[in-house]
Amino acid sequence: MTTIYGPVPSRRLGLSLGIDPIPLKTCNWNCVYCQLGRSTPLVNERREWIPTAAIMAELAAVLANAPPDSIDWITFVGSGEPTLHSGLGEMMRQVKQMTALPVGLITNGALFYRPEVRRDVLAADAIMPTLSAGSAELHHLLHRHHPDVSFACHVAGLIALRREFTGQLWLELMLIAGMNDTVAALTDIARIVAQIKPDEIHITLPTRPPAETWVAPPEEEALMQATAILGEVARVVHPLVGTFQLAVNGDLCAAIADLVQRHPLSEAQVDALLAAHSAESLAVVKQRCLDSGRIRCIERFRITFWIAAAAHYPNTLHSERTRPVTLEMQGGA
Numbered sequence: 001m002t003t004i005y006g007p008v009p010s011r012r013l014g015l016s017l018g019i020d021p022i023p024l025k026t027c028n029w030n031c032v033y034c035q036l037g038r039s040t041p042l043v044n045e046r047r048e049w050i051p052t053a054a055i056m057a058e059l060a061a062v063l064a065n066a067p068p069d070s071i072d073w074i075t076f077v078g079s080g081e082p083t084l085h086s087g088l089g090e091m092m093r094q095v096k097q098m099t100a101l102p103v104g105l106i107t108n109g110a111l112f113y114r115p116e117v118r119r120d121v122l123a124a125d126a127i128m129p130t131l132s133a134g135s136a137e138l139h140h141l142l143h144r145h146h147p148d149v150s151f152a153c154h155v156a157g158l159i160a161l162r163r164e165f166t167g168q169l170w171l172e173l174m175l176i177a178g179m180n181d182t183v184a185a186l187t188d189i190a191r192i193v194a195q196i197k198p199d200e201i202h203i204t205l206p207t208r209p210p211a212e213t214w215v216a217p218p219e220e221e222a223l224m225q226a227t228a229i230l231g232e233v234a235r236v237v238h239p240l241v242g243t244f245q246l247a248v249n250g251d252l253c254a255a256i257a258d259l260v261q262r263h264p265l266s267e268a269q270v271d272a273l274l275a276a277h278s279a280e281s282l283a284v285v286k287q288r289c290l291d292s293g294r295i296r297c298i299e300r301f302r303i304t305f306w307i308a309a310a311a312h313y314p315n316t317l318h319s320e321r322t323r324p325v326t327l328e329m330q331g332g333a
């Protein structure tokens with residue numbers, strides 16, 4: 001398993017090279033919309049989950065081999081909550097010494113109430129914490145968080161971070177139909193935003209496979225309502241359908257498995273990637289990837305997604321399959 005992946009195309013960050021310092025679904029939240037499935041069990045322990053030196057050595061090797069202009073940002077993000085890695089501050093300092101590229105952090109922000117966690121992230125150029133609820137009740141319903149990371153701590157942590165952090169603070173609001181897209185919920189969120197004073201609010205939508213089958217994106221009208229209530233700092237960030245780059249240092253299926261563990265892909269995206277990296281029949285190489293045991297398929301929004309086989313997606317639809325491809329389906333080998 002690698003800890004560096006991508007670069008993946010991002011509307012906000014261009015080509016973003018991901019650093020994933022956390023094992024799959026190591027998280028203190030269990031968001032209903034999580035694209036990595038459920039967090040079982042919830043984890044709120046901060047420790048060196050993967051050796052810091054190994055992660056940095058892998059990053060140095062990737063950067064040394066990266067073609068010019070192939071990376072716009074280096075982003076801590078991945079299979080769980082990156083602030084749960086106790087070496088995050090050291091890694092941020094080392095990345096800054098290795099490269100002049102800007103460094104981002106995508107986080108739920110739940111641990112920013114702790115001063116040492118805020119200190120660890122001050123070297124970042126942009127921090128993107130979650131704020132999808134403006135009340136303790138909704139926060140719990142959406143994020144099903146560990147009991148030690150309350151809504152009050154979350155808000156206090158974000159306010160404190162804003163005071164100490166001089167880079168860009170972009171709050172991420174995942175908008176879910178029927179949960180936080182009502183006038184009351186958005187008004188609550190706007191009240192909290194006014195205390196935090198972020199540089200921007202990025203409204204995102206559940207377009208990748210959510211943990212729970214009932215999660216759905218809001219109507220267009222609700223999006224307009226959200227931007228109206230949250231004001232000028234808010235904008236909707238639609239996912240970018242771009243071309244993924246895949247660093248294949250050996251087995252193509254292992255590289256695909258590493259990517260979908262952090263970033264589930266639609267079957268169409270998988271087809272494009274495999275076609276770009278393999279001269280073999282698409283059906284044959286897809287079957288080999290699925291037979292590797294590291295990947296499986298689920299359906300959400302009537303789209304088939306490739307996800308990590310180890311991810312917990314309860315209530316997967318009965319059409320879930322592990323071997324979706326037959327040679328006949330693909331028109332023969």
Ligand code: SF4
Nearest residue numbers: 027029030031034108
């Ligand atoms: S969306 Fe992020 S914070 Fe929520 S459960 Fe998934 S990894 Fe954790």
